[in-house]
Amino acid sequence: MSGPTAPRIIIDGELCVPGTPARPRLDDGLVRGDGVFEGLRAYGRRPRTPEAHLDRLAASAAAIDLPIDRDLIARELDDLCAAASDPDCAVRIMLTRGGQRIIREEPLPQLPASWLLSAQAHRITPLLIGSKTLSYAANMQANRRAKAAGADEALLYDPDTAGILEAPTSAFLWLEGDKVCAPPLSTGILDSITRRLIAEVTDLHVHARRLDDLQDAEGGMLVSTVMELQPIHGVQGIVEWGGVHARVAELAQALAEVSAARAVPASA
Numbered sequence: 001m002s003g004p005t006a007p008r009i010i011i012d013g014e015l016c017v018p019g020t021p022a023r024p025r026l027d028d029g030l031v032r033g034d035g036v037f038e039g040l041r042a043y044g045r046r047p048r049t050p051e052a053h054l055d056r057l058a059a060s061a062a063a064i065d066l067p068i069d070r071d072l073i074a075r076e077l078d079d080l081c082a083a084a085s086d087p088d089c090a091v092r093i094m095l096t097r098g099g100q101r102i103i104r105e106e107p108l109p110q111l112p113a114s115w116l117l118s119a120q121a122h123r124i125t126p127l128l129i130g131s132k133t134l135s136y137a138a139n140m141q142a143n144r145r146a147k148a149a150g151a152d153e154a155l156l157y158d159p160d161t162a163g164i165l166e167a168p169t170s171a172f173l174w175l176e177g178d179k180v181c182a183p184p185l186s187t188g189i190l191d192s193i194t195r196r197l198i199a200e201v202t203d204l205h206v207h208a209r210r211l212d213d214l215q216d217a218e219g220g221m222l223v224s225t226v227m228e229l230q231p232i233h234g235v236q237g238i239v240e241w242g243g244v245h246a247r248v249a250e251l252a253q254a255l256a257e258v259s260a261a262r263a264v265p266a267s268a
Helices: 028-032 050-063 070-083 137-148 193-201 211-216 246-261
Strands: 009-011 035-043 089-096 101-106 115-121 153-157 171-176 179-182 204-206 219-224 228-235
Touching: 009 070, 035 050, 035 246, 050 070, 050 089, 050 193, 070 089, 070 101, 115 137, 137 153, 171 193, 193 204, 193 219, 193 228, 193 246, 219 246, 228 246
Parallel strands: 115 153, 115 228, 179 204
Antiparallel strands: 009 101, 035 089, 089 101, 171 179, 171 219, 219 228
16 A cells, blocks of 8 residues: 555654555564564544553563563554554554564454354463463464354354353453353453453453353453454354344443543553
8 A cells, every 4th residue: 555545654663654665574583473462542543541552562571571662662652653644543563572663553444233253262372371472373263264154253262161262352241131241361361451441331240151151141242452342143053142232232332432531642
């Protein structure tokens, strides 16, 4: 893509010229997926909850013994958001073992009105529990399998216990009556920042559940920084829900409002 509307990218502090191909170095960290990343969403060029995302980025880096300069990354995030071609966009931060810092503007995805999920077995790598590393191949493979099965997204579960985990790039929540429920972080799932915001706007009931338990649920949803809250209309072979539950619609509106309110300059 070229021209003044091309998404912006900063590599090692340098803002690339629109229309000029970005050329990251093929260091060993990039080649082997040995690094960390973080995804944010900008509202009017102001990233939502940047400090929380930088905290999680730092924690991911510490988990794989990757030194980072948090203050430098915060400044470059600020620069990228200020230069974004679209004021409302996604932003991805990538840090590699070779020392590269890549911060990229990404367009917001086109999303279905409601999602159909496909359950996919997954074992979380013990050494990477709770970390967002560049090694996301298993998550992407789960989504490819889900789409091949005719679904929109995967729902990951533990093959040993059939316990519900998360989606490949979002957190999964479900309704028990009007109660909003989520699996415990002790399962090894990512500590979703958007899930934390959900817990601010409603009581979040955290407990383990098996896939088959969803047959008794009243609805489900995916939540992430980029997608905000997306309603689910079923999980293949397990449960089908009708239209969007009123409680899900209410939560989607509440999350949209708190997300917009938490959009602040990255350096604030």
